[in-house]
Amino acid sequence: MRRLRALRPVEVDERGLEVVSFCGHCAMQPAPARHAPPSRVCGHCGLGLVLQATIDLAPRHDEPFLVIDTTLSVCAVSAGAEALLDIDETQAVNKHVADFLVPADANAPGAENLLALLVEVASGCGESRTTIVRPRQEFGVRFKARIGPCGPPHAALLVLS
Amino acid sequence: MRTLKTSEAAALLNVSPNTLRAWERRFGYPKPQRSAGRHRLYTHGEVAALRDALQQGLSISSAVSRAREALSTDTHTLVGALAGFELDRADSAMESALALRSVERSVEEVLLLSLDELGERYGTDSAPWAFAARWADGWLRRAQRLAPPPVRRLAILVGDATRNELDPDALAVRAFELFCGRSGARVMALPVGGVSGLSDVVESLSPDAVVIAGGHLPDDDVALWAYRVRAAAGPLPMALYRRSQHGAKVRTTGTRILLDTPFGAHRQLLALIDDRQATRVQEVAALSVLEGDRERRKVQA
Numbered sequence: 001m002r003r004l005r006a007l008r009p010v011e012v013d014e015r016g017l018e019v020v021s022f023c024g025h026c027a028m029q030p031a032p033a034r035h036a037p038p039s040r041v042c043g044h045c046g047l048g049l050v051l052q053a054t055i056d057l058a059p060r061h062d063e064p065f066l067v068i069d070t071t072l073s074v075c076a077v078s079a080g081a082e083a084l085l086d087i088d089e090t091q092a093v094n095k096h097v098a099d100f101l102v103p104a105d106a107n108a109p110g111a112e113n114l115l116a117l118l119v120e121v122a123s124g125c126g127e128s129r130t131t132i133v134r135p136r137q138e139f140g141v142r143f144k145a146r147i148g149p150c151g152p153p154h155a156a157l158l159v160l161s
Numbered sequence: 162m163r164t165l166k167t168s169e170a171a172a173l174l175n176v177s178p179n180t181l182r183a184w185e186r187r188f189g190y191p192k193p194q195r196s197a198g199r200h201r202l203y204t205h206g207e208v209a210a211l212r213d214a215l216q217q218g219l220s221i222s223s224a225v226s227r228a229r230e231a232l233s234t235d236t237h238t239l240v241g242a243l244a245g246f247e248l249d250r251a252d253s254a255m256e257s258a259l260a261l262r263s264v265e266r267s268v269e270e271v272l273l274l275s276l277d278e279l280g281e282r283y284g285t286d287s288a289p290w291a292f293a294a295r296w297a298d299g300w301l302r303r304a305q306r307l308a309p310p311p312v313r314r315l316a317i318l319v320g321d322a323t324r325n326e327l328d329p330d331a332l333a334v335r336a337f338e339l340f341c342g343r344s345g346a347r348v349m350a351l352p353v354g355g356v357s358g359l360s361d362v363v364e365s366l367s368p369d370a371v372v373i374a375g376g377h378l379p380d381d382d383v384a385l386w387a388y389r390v391r392a393a394a395g396p397l398p399m400a401l402y403r404r405s406q407h408g409a410k411v412r413t414t415g416t417r418i419l420l421d422t423p424f425g426a427h428r429q430l431l432a433l434i435d436d437r438q439a440t441r442v443q444e445v446a447a448l449s450v451l452e453g454d455r456e457r458r459k460v461q462a
Contacts, residue, residue, distance in 0.1 A: 024219060024220050025220070025221075039175040039176060040175075040215060040216070041174075041175070041176045041180060041215070041221070046176065046177070046179065046180035046183050046184075047183065047184075047187060047221055048220060048221060049215065049218055049219065049220055049221060049224070051219065067219050067220065069219065075218075075219035075220055075222075075223045076219050076220030076222065076223065077220075077222075089220065089222045090187065090188060090222050090225075093220065093222040093223050093226055094223070094226055151219075153217060153219065155219050
């Protein structure tokens with residue numbers, strides 16, 4: 001019985017890939033729920049909802065990220081992204097993602113596909129990809145961005161690193 | 162309107178009371194009222210709308226935004242009803258608003274906002290505005306009549322300097338009177354234009370504060386009216402409401418300028434009166450101590 005205690009349930013998505021839960025604001029993984037039903041609100045900061053993403057895509061605690069829906073509207077901005085991009089989540093929500101982030105090299109092939117990729121991923125049918133983005137109106141700064149599906153409900157997760 | 166205590170609202174949302182208070186600070190939602198004992202009271206409609214939005218949301222911000230949208234449907238319905246000259250539907254829209262909010266918030270967030278939108282859309286000299294303003298004026302007066310009787314020994318005299326019920330400021334003034342009345346004060350509104358027999362009214366009411374509301378009548382008329390009131394009642398706290406003044410006080414007279422929102426203005430005025438009454442109590446206490454000392458010295462002598 002002692003060995004069984006070390007086991008943990010593994011959550012998988014529709015494609016059978018292992019997923020982890022994280023807070024949409026502080027990126028912390030939620031503690032195992034002691035009481036049923038577990039709350040969707042993060043128990044650490046209380047300011048984000050618990051989302052899921054594949055283990056390779058999910059943000060680490062110090063990685064800033066944004067959550068975008070199929071209409072390309074910003075739905076969540078992590079505390080790290082608020083500081084990095086100097087925006088406030090309450091002001092950024094429902095605004096177009098291109099108001100904050102654009103492809104780093106507009107002439108690079110496939111750069112115009114950033115928005116298409118976000119829509120595809122947000123609708124739940126795309127694969128995780130990596131691209132380079134920059135803050136809008138800033139030219140000397142570039143971020144490597146991991147983009148992939150998250151949820152529920154279906155949305156695109158854009159993790160900056 | 163059903164209200165919930167902090168613990169009840171937190172349980173409905175499956176969060177801790179601290180989280181609920183953190184949301185109030187960060188998102189301004191849900192926005193509680195305060196009970197007589199200064200405890201938070203949440204409207205069930207707001208909390209339920211947020212609970213539904215959280216189930217389908219990606220963040221608290223987006224859920225709050227969605228919950229606010231759900232609640233703003235009352236405003237859209239009222240604007241539609243008044244723009245379509247449908248009185249029954251306008252009354253129903255206010256009934257629905259009252260099911261989710263307090264009277265104060267229904268008036269500020271639904272009735273006055275809808276009228277603002279209609280004023281911007283058609284202009285305040287249009288027939289649709291006249292129709293909507295008359296309906297709103299009637300609704301506010303009806304609500305005033307239905308307000309509970311005064312429970313505080315507090316009287317407020319309002320000098321109405323608006324043009325008539327079609328003046329855009331008039332509705333805010335009616336709302337201000339309604340909120341003061343609902344706070345337990347006795348409110349009397351008189352047109353600033355009429356000064357004859359004013360002293361009899363002032364003596365009978367013995368107001369604790371005077372508010373001059375509306376910006377239509379010229380300063381000379383207002384000054385004459387205020388002079389007559391002061392002559393009859395003595396020095397009283399005076400405040401201006403919606404008279405296109407800026408700042409907190411009039412520099413020359415020290416008259417307080419109230420906030421533009423009826424709720425904020427009525428809270429400011431009540432605080433002003435409470436401060437004055439507390440000062441008066443302190444003065445009386447200080448006087449009685451002095452008199453006591455004098456008596457003691459006399460006895461010792």
